[in-house]
Amino acid sequence: MSQEQRLELVTRGTVEIIQPAELERVLEEKKKPRAYWGFECSGKQPS
Amino acid sequence: MHIGTGLVCGTKIKDMIQAGFHFIIFLADWHSMINNKFGGDMEKIETAGEYYKHCFTALGLTEDKVEYIWASELASKPNYWERVIRIAKTITAQRAVRALPIMGRDMKTQDVETASLFYPCMQAADIFEMNLDVACAGIDQRKAHVLAREAGEKLGWGKPVALHTPMLMGLAGVQGSDKGSYDEDSKLSSVIASKMSKSKPENTILLHDSPQLIEEKFRKAYCPPTIVEGNPIIEYYRLLAFHENETVVLRRDQKYGGDMKFSSFSQLEEAYKAEKIHPQDLKANMARILADILRGVRDYFDKHPEPLEQMLKIEAR
Numbered sequence: 001m002s003q004e005q006r007l008e009l010v011t012r013g014t015v016e017i018i019q020p021a022e023l024e025r026v027l028e029e030k031k032k033p034r035a036y037w038g039f040e041c042s043g044k045q046p047s
Numbered sequence: 048m049h050i051g052t053g054l055v056c057g058t059k060i061k062d063m064i065q066a067g068f069h070f071i072i073f074l075a076d077w078h079s080m081i082n083n084k085f086g087g088d089m090e091k092i093e094t095a096g097e098y099y100k101h102c103f104t105a106l107g108l109t110e111d112k113v114e115y116i117w118a119s120e121l122a123s124k125p126n127y128w129e130r131v132i133r134i135a136k137t138i139t140a141q142r143a144v145r146a147l148p149i150m151g152r153d154m155k156t157q158d159v160e161t162a163s164l165f166y167p168c169m170q171a172a173d174i175f176e177m178n179l180d181v182a183c184a185g186i187d188q189r190k191a192h193v194l195a196r197e198a199g200e201k202l203g204w205g206k207p208v209a210l211h212t213p214m215l216m217g218l219a220g221v222q223g224s225d226k227g228s229y230d231e232d233s234k235l236s237s238v239i240a241s242k243m244s245k246s247k248p249e250n251t252i253l254l255h256d257s258p259q260l261i262e263e264k265f266r267k268a269y270c271p272p273t274i275v276e277g278n279p280i281i282e283y284y285r286l287l288a289f290h291e292n293e294t295v296v297l298r299r300d301q302k303y304g305g306d307m308k309f310s311s312f313s314q315l316e317e318a319y320k321a322e323k324i325h326p327q328d329l330k331a332n333m334a335r336i337l338a339d340i341l342r343g344v345r346d347y348f349d350k351h352p353e354p355l356e357q358m359l360k361i362e363a364r
Contacts, residue, residue: 001066010066015211018189022208023181027066033068033069034181035063035071036177036183038170039056039072040082040084041074041098042245
């Protein structure tokens with residue numbers, strides 16, 4: 001997969017990247033960069 | 048879990064795995080406890096976390112594709128708390144308070160528990176503790192990520208890239224400022240106030256809702272004719288239907304003109320503005336498309352009913 005394709009996959013549908021140039025650098029320098037998404041474990045009722 | 052979490056986050060996570068990322072789904076049990084989820088009952092929070100894991104697994108994010116890490120795994124290391132304190136030392140209390148809408152709290156909330164101030168500091172510490180290049184979240188988390196970047200720079204730990212996705216609007220559409228203030232930026236504040244939320248069941252589609260229930264909820268949804276701005280159904284086409292499919296077919300009775308095929312979102316948007324699509328057809332078709340997208344999740348929970356049953360039990364209180 002080309003760098004352009006990776007970048008397109010990562011950025012599509014996003015509203016903001018801080019900062020795009022830094023993301024490009026991460027993709028250039030690393031084959032397997034590390035990312036996460038954190039989720040609170042909550043129920044349907046407001047606490 | 049609602050479709051904002053399951054589908055908007057789920058598809059982005061899949062994009063990133065495809066782009067070569069090692070991806071961690073972080074189950075923030077400690078953060079939930081601080082935020083008084085389930086009254087701060089850690090046992091119930093663990094049950095909810097297990098249910099979340101099953102939801103993501105049902106969406107195809109199995110343990111061979113993503114790594115699941117619990118906050119309590121990080122918190123059990125002594126060095127973790129040193130990191131939290133180091134970050135806290137770079138942030139004024141006033142600044143930490145201003146970041147609290149990341150917990151879903153209105154900016155005007157009074158009587159903030161002191162534990163809440165640890166929340167943004169822990170969120171930043173998690174990023175460095177897991178040695179991440181990119182932190183992903185909904186746009187409502189941007190304050191936490193901005194703090195993490197600033198703290199990382201001051202401490203010489205580097206600046207994580209922050210990637211933010213849109214908030215999926217609830218079925219009731221845009222909510223005004225009377226629903227609370229979540230950001231200094233009034234537009235972003237309204238986006239956050241309007242998001243789909245588990246605490247408003249009638250406003251929300253859950254991943255395992257039956258096709259009948261989805262249809263019923265959609266029938267009551269806000270969908271003004273010809274208006275696309277602030278129309279949640281139009282938003283679902285943009286963020287969900289066209290994300291999963293190249294073309295979208297709207298099925299319609301022959302007597303109302305028959306099926307319509309759209310090869311881009313903007314085509315559909317223009318047709319709706321020009322009154323070529325009736326709101327009822329727009330809703331009924333989105334309900335059908337969504338029920339299709341979620342078929343795999345329903346099948347999974349038919350085969351593994353226990354995590355969902357456990358979740359419903361703790362939610363019933």
